[in-house]
Amino acid sequence: MDVARIRKDFPILSRTINGKPLIYLDSAATSQKPQQVIDTVSDYYERINANVHRGAYTLADEATTAYEGARSRVAQFINASSSEVVFTRGTTQAINMIAYGWGLDRLKPGDKIVLTVAEHHSNLVPWQIIARHTGAELVHLGIDSDYRIDISDIDRIFDDSVKIVSISGMSNVTGAIGPIAELTEAAHRVGAIMIVDAAQSVPHMPTDVQALGVDFIAFSSHKMLGPTGIGVLWGKRERLEAMEPVEGGGEMILDVHLQESTWAPIPHKFEAGTPPIAQAVGLGAAVDYLTEIGMENVREHEKQITAYALDRLSEVPDIKIFGPSDVAMRGGAVSLALGDIHAHDLATILDEDGIAVRAGHHCAKPLMREMKAISTARASFYIYNTNEDVDALVEGLHKARVIFGL
Amino acid sequence: MDVARIRKDFPILSRTINGKPLIYLDSAATSQKPQQVIDTVSDYYERINANVHRGAYTLADEATTAYEGARSRVAQFINASSSEVVFTRGTTQAINMIAYGWGLDRLKPGDKIVLTVAEHHSNLVPWQIIARHTGAELVHLGIDSDYRIDISDIDRIFDDSVKIVSISGMSNVTGAIGPIAELTEAAHRVGAIMIVDAAQSVPHMPTDVQALGVDFIAFSSHKMLGPTGIGVLWGKRERLEAMEPVEGGGEMILDVHLQESTWAPIPHKFEAGTPPIAQAVGLGAAVDYLTEIGMENVREHEKQITAYALDRLSEVPDIKIFGPSDVAMRGGAVSLALGDIHAHDLATILDEDGIAVRAGHHCAKPLMREMKAISTARASFYIYNTNEDVDALVEGLHKARVIFGL
């Protein structure tokens, strides 16, 4: 994998921040975009733009072909069939769609939804809302001392009352890879559906939904080189067919009468209204870009850089790292605290040197409480990051220690 | 208004279709985009791209400023305050948000939702879904012989059981402008909330939510020169504050615990997950573009071209036009049928000359039934259309008559 060549594709990397070249270490929040993706979107608007699915003229047909072509590329990317790929606004909307579409009519008091304390708010709050509407109960698996999900108790927890299990494939805070295989086995044993919040895993490692064996996964375009405003809900055909659409409107119907309507086949029944067309086309280009590099190579590159980062960071006095130390068990999101320096101050100090890291609760407040951290600074890596970026980070941390008199 | 100069801003207008210059008459489905909007989106990705609201570094701050700046420009465009502007995926999602967020907890059997037979599926199906969940009842106002909403019966229909009224500001099929003032008065008299599906009206005429006096409006960016993948829900402050968020996730929370959460203030409580950031910024540029032209001028231009079209089209033998003849009562979406030529065939014949018109039910099947039309061809105009475009359309219709031996 030729990182130097890859970097040339990302126009933002030639920007300077406070007079220093940008060192972007916040890809877990959102990734940067290669020129190929940016140009694909512009080109769509400049040459093809029309509404999809409803037109008998050339442009409308080209737009539909571009939109549906993006769907089949995304499907291929995760080894799924096109009709199982639903375009949503993002991971968050996808999870909400499952919560409402699967949960609202099916769940009843006493039913259980199994989550973990390490989930992103997007995989906590929708279930709280559905629990309130249905009387179902939320159960949360804990984390162990290595920041991984503790599954020692699952035999006790999983009984027939468990209807839904939803956990993240990779934590956006600790980087820990989730115990998908074990939980899928446990979920299916009791007849529950298994959902993976794949917002962090799909962008950073190969994903094969057939091999995973789960029922639903959700991910976002903007974290995998694609445009904002679009994400993906993948579901097994029979699950999608059995699920109710949440939103009603144009495109998702077969027929509409004044009092009632029938739904289009999947995936369209879940895509009410004009979809994010240009964004889908852009996501298609992002998927092409990643496929060209090879997701195995993406994963290897990130393992290497994360190992280097964990190693170099351990040199810094007063540092605490929240996450597994074995890179085989984790992705490239590295959360840390440095002495009594607040993460927000750390971010400001690093920003002076052009280094962008996230500071805060990373939309995972329950996990922060669990880890007894109010906020952490997080550096996260992607295909355009280098060991030199890590060096700059380490140097910045040393500087922060000096400024704060540590 | 200098249409020739405006046309130069739209790169797609220099495209040829089947060897002929594109004549785009489908802006009611989606509008074309000026270079200014396309470049704003590219520039965002090339220079600023970061996730919003959660960053302490320069890029994240710039991204947040760009995103929130777009919100305040949209607010100004409709004379609202920023905190009342919620970014959604589009009109469809906005209406669904009101249906679920206002209706799910409040409606009960016997309550009525007043709609019309002329609504777009996006303003029919969400209410059917909520009616099913709550037991509320749907009541539909009819249309009169001039294709306008028949309000002769509203005194009988409006009583205390009416809780929600939702109608379109301008029909995407007939072009008819909705009786907003009369229905708002009737709705508020019985304590119901008044919603306007403004998908067709906001792009084509000045909108002042203060003057309208309604409770909610919904519209889509892609129909008003902006990117796909984003739309707007505007609501009166007290209404938004009283409404439940539908989707849960990041960004929309104040605090999250394992079992329950509290919501951020409006508008954020309705924006779960990473929002369509680049799309918001693009919509901001679209709003700037329209403001520069002046919405009064947009409306005047469209009245002129629609009057010309209605006049020229009436020359064509065997034609039937579905919509009001007085341009003061209507916008620029002109639906028509030509003898026994199916709309789909008409669209194909026109496409041979580069003319893009929509054919079908226009996501308004109940209205089509009401009008006893299975499908119509629809030409719709925007700022870049000229009388010559209308001439080409008329010529194409004559040609279709010859091909079909009329």
Place this chain on the structure above:
Amino acid sequence: MSLQELYRGVILDHYRNPRRRGKLTADHIHTEGKNPSCGDEFALDVIIENGVVTDSAIQGQGCSISQASGSMMADAIIGKTLDEVQDLAHTFKVMMTIEEGENPIDPDRPGAVLGDLEALQGVRKFPVRIKCADLPWTTLADALEQATT
């Protein structure tokens, strides 16, 4: 000029005077198809006795291409065995570039292979319209599947 090729006289004739329009009363198989994108609808009644199509009738509404294709199809299948109907469908779909194969049509002997149906050849140049021509054939495929299970 390709529009002329698309809208040949025989197509407009089938559109305006559809053959076998109506419903069957004797025991029959009924299947329906829709093109939600353009609103075309088509329904087929068919009677199959001893592996041979003995009667057919069609209902529906839509564009000239879908309706003419259905009218021609309803006529063409009469008296054919199920295998022959399958062959016909395949030949049609190859002509329409829906299935793989070499175009079976001989330009020097119009109508020799598919009869009236050959008039739909012009649709090949209008990819958007191919699904219109194909709609009746998906209802036929459904009917054949019902007949053999």
Place this chain on the structure above:
Amino acid sequence: MSLQELYRGVILDHYRNPRRRGKLTADHIHTEGKNPSCGDEFALDVIIENGVVTDSAIQGQGCSISQASGSMMADAIIGKTLDEVQDLAHTFKVMMTIEEGENPIDPDRPGAVLGDLEALQGVRKFPVRIKCADLPWTTLADALEQATT
């Protein structure tokens, strides 16, 4: 160098040794503020007798800027009349470019106008952080509103 200006010794001192940290027991006004974007939290207890602030205490957690600003504020308001506190808040917000006005600070006489609070001047160069410095002052504004209604 502007980072040094931002993180002056007096700020780090207030961050690490916040003045008036704790809760009041006597009758007092309590207000709270949050910056959801960065997680900063701040809460203020204040006693106002005869139009004069007689006691204050602070709670909360967050970055050095928000916590130092709160510590300094809690000290600065003691003994001031409500009008004087309003003036102080306005002067502070002008210094932070949150409200309009000419920067009240005289660089030749550091501390002359706002005391320790002047150390927060450096925040002006970090627009992202201005809301951190301002957080305690929004809780103060809420407290003043409660006191006067």
